[in-house]
Amino acid sequence: MSLSDEQIQPQPLTGFALFLGVICLAMANFLAILDTTIANVSISSIAGSLGTSTSQGTYVITSYAVAEAISVPLTGWLSSRFGSVRVFVTCFLLFGVFSLLCGLANSMTTLVLFRVLLGFSGGPLMPLSQTLMIRIFPKNKSHAAIGIWSMTTLVAPIMGPIIGGILCDQYSWPYIFFCKVPFALVAAYACWHLLRKFETKAEKSGIDIVGLIMLVVWVAALQIMLDEGKDHDWFESNRIVVLGIIAAIGFVSFLIWELTARNPVVDLRVFRHRGFSMSMMTLSLGFGAFFAISVITPLWLQIYMGYTATISGYATASMGILAFFLAPVIAEMSSKFDPRPFVFVGVLWLGIWTFIRSYANLDMTFFQVSWPIFFQGIGMPLFFVPLTAIALGCVRESEINSAAGLMNFIRTLSGAFATSMVNTSWERETRYVHSELAGLTDQHGVATHVMQSGGMSLGQVRSSIDWLVQKQSVMVATNQLFMLIAAIFIVAACIIWLAPKPKHAVDSSAAH
Structure with a gap:
């Protein structure tokens, strides 16, 4: 120098x-x-x-x-x-x-x-x-x-x-x-x-305005469609159909434009590396599943288990305790050994504990709710830290910045889409289970007679029974969704074996 x-x-x-x-x-x-x-x-x-x-x-x-x-x-x-x-x-x-x-x-x-x-x-x-x-x-x-x-x-x-x-x-x-x-x-x-x-030197560099507009259009259209679909009976609504068409056309146009543009806003060419592509599939499925359970859990605890926001926060945050202490160890180990087994074990671990959590019930104590979440946190550093090493270790040195940015983009987008889809599925499944249980509840009127004998009016009895049915319906729907999410984790874990061993070592903190 x-x-x-x-x-x-x-x-x-x-x-x-x-x-x-x-x-x-x-x-x-x-x-x-x-x-x-x-x-x-x-x-x-x-x-x-x-x-x-x-x-x-x-x-x-x-x-x-x-x-x-x-x-x-x-x-x-x-x-x-x-x-x-x-x-x-x-x-x-x-x-x-x-x-x-x-x-x-x-x-x-x-x-x-x-x-x-x-x-x-x-x-x-x-x-x-x-x-x-x-x-x-x-x-x-x-x-x-x-x-x-x-x-x-x-x-x-x-x-x-x-x-x-x-x-x-x-x-x-x-x-x-x-x-x-x-x-x-x-x-x-x-x-x-x-x-x-x-401060870095400012230069008059061009921006891919067309690509940026296409990105905003298809992502916004798809997100609005996912958010509002359940309220408009999905594709029975012209609004949802139009949003779906805009999202589909916008996405295809975005792909074509970004793959041919000289200075694309998102460099999609890094997907030609099989290791990066498979890592992103694992990331989108795994992080989407992870974010889905993170959204459902506090809603279920507060609305149907009677938890305050503070207590439900303690329960859900317990997942990060072990992750915090294990992250430096995993980062060191994944830089010395093949990171693929770490990712496989981490995502599989998240799936196994999600499956265990799918046997929840309304009589659980705080300890029974939180201890599976606590141990599930072991899978977080095993998943996120080595996956970065695989994704960025499979691309060229000159492409690492683009790959890291794209990785962050996919991660945040997966979380947003998963939030919308899991809420839609949760509500739909709850309504279905509720309709099934309602026809089987107190068919002979025994419970109604007992509660009326205790001084409750017919309206109060019906309201009370309906709330009990609703709580059980949500519990069944939550457990069924957790089983599905556990299966998604398992699929995501297996996909990582389709990625080759990274060509070169990469600092595992290069992207988060």
Whole structure:
């Protein structure tokens, strides 16, 4: 390296400046990922407060995930066009502003709108916080930077349900959004003053506008179709048919355009590598299944088991405890050995424990609910960490950035689609089981006679029996869905064997 190059290269931060920089960058990554789970345990409270159904309340989750998925591929272009530090700080500030607006929303429509804008601003925070973290550390301590960044990636989903539950129970649901505002604004201001010397050169680079428009159109059309299909009797509705046609045509057009464009917004050519393709199939099925059980569990616990948002948050967050401690060990082992067996065992482990959880009942205690979730968490680092090594180890060195961005895109999109589909399936299956059980319940009127003898009116008796039937219907439907999800996990586990052994080693924290 020449003297002029050394002068151009900014010196890493040291002392208190480095400590503060790490805290602020870790905060950005933490908040962006926290938002994917913080609302999970608060859906029923949000829906009740805004006068909508629980199924419509899940739009709060899906809208953020879809917007975040769309904005991630734009990070590279935005950084080259305006500078990585400027883009990072702007997105961080907007994240704080839109979090405030989410808390102030007085209808589901405005809340979903602000969640979309929040997702657009939160998407670039994850990859940029990682690259900036590495840039401010001395070269010989870059592994420490990656370790800190990875730790926030694992801690955030664990803390989301707990923080969301406590704030929702102790205060009200808007505080799950308000709590992030001061941290985002203060950390963004500090980042601007600390990181300005690490700004990258801005260049007038072109963007694939046509590809971006196609991406937004087909993803939005498909997500709206999945969200609203159950309310409009699916393809019996012209609205759903039109959305389905737009999604199908948009997706095919997007594929053709991106595969032939000179500078595509999403580089689909990396799918020519069999290892990457098979890894993405495992990721989309496995993460979709994982996110589905993460959405259903708190809804079932709060509505039908009588849990508060806080207690259901403790139950669902127990999955991340073992994952947090095992992640560094798995990362070290998967870099030394073939990562495919780790992924296979991890996804299969998630499937086995999902199958065990499919034998739940309404008389379970908190311990009986939470201990299978706790042990299921062992599969998380075995699944996510080595899968990254396989996916990025099967592509060329020059394609790693594109592959990492595409991996994040598929992961967030899979979670959004799974949320919509599992809610639709849950409601449909519950209605079917309810209609079956209703015809078999108290056929001879014995229970009705006993309750009337106890002083209940006929209306109260019918209401009471219907609620008991509804609770049992939901329990049966939940167990049946968990069995299906367990089968999806098993299929995803087997697919990874279709991927070849990675050609070269890749830092397993390169994408999350």
